[in-house]
Amino acid sequence: MMEKYHGRQLRSGRYSQGGGVYHVTTVTRHRQAWFEKAELARLMCRTLLWSDQQGYTSTYCFVVMPDHFHWLFSLQGKHSLSSTLNLVKGRSGRLSGGKIWQRGFHDHALRNEESIKDVARYIVANPLRARLVYSLRDYPYWNAMWL
Template sequence: MTAIYHGSRLRQGRFSEQGRIYHVTTVTKGRYPYFSDSQLASLVCRTLLWSDLSGATTTLCYALMPDHLHWLFQLGEGQALPGVMLRVKGRSGRLCGATLWQRGYHDHAVRKEENIREIARYIVANPLRAGLVRSLKDYPYWNAVWL
C-alpha cells in the first residue's frame, strides 16, 4: 500500500495574513534528533535569524528541540506563511547538508484575545518539560525578544 500525503489538504481554503503572529511547529524527518548535534542546531538557529533579517519574519521566540522546532513569529509584509516555511526549511536543510524536515508543519494564527507571552513561555519551557535541562540557562537553542 502506498502512503499518501494529505498535508496539503489541511492548507486548502486557508490563507496567511501579513503582520499576523503565528506559532509554528515542524518536526524532523522520521523524528530523527538531528539537533542533538550542536553544529546542526546552530545552523537552524542562524536560519531563523536570516529569515528575520530578510524581512520575512520577526521572531518573538523559538525553541529548537532535538527533533522539532517551535517558532513564534510575526509574518512580514508581502510574505505568505507557506513560502516562509519552504524557504526556512529548505535553507536550513541545505546548510546542514541533509533533508532535515518532514513535509508540512502545524501552524496556529494567534488570536487577539490570546496572551502572546503565555504562548512564548510555553514554547521556551519545552526543553524543561522534555527533561533536557533543569534550567533554561543550560539550554542554548532558544531565544525570546523579552530577554
C-alpha cells in the same frame, strides 16, 4: 502511537495574513534527532534569525528541540506563511547537508485575546517539559525578544 503531520491536511483552510502572529511547529523526517548535534542546532537558530534579517518575519521567540522546532513570529512582507516556512526549511536543509524536514508544518494564528507572552512561555519551556534540562538557562537553543 505517534501522530504524523500530513502536509495536505495541514494546508486545508490555511490563511496567511501580513503582520499576523503565528506559532509554528515543524518536525524532522522520521523524527530523526538532527539537532542533537550542536553545530546543526546552532545553524537552525541562525536560520530563524536570518528570516528576520531578510524581512520575512519578526521573531518573538523560538526553541530548537532535537527533532523539531517551535517558532512564534509575525509574518512580514509579501511572503505567505507557507512560502516563508519553505524558505526557512529549504535553507536549513541545504546548509545542514541533508533532507532533514518532514513535509508540512503545524501552525496556529494567535487571536487578539491570546497572550503572546503566554504562548512564548509555553514555547521556551519545551526543553524543561522534555526533561532535556532542569533549568532553561542550561539549554542553549532558544531565544526570546524579551531578553
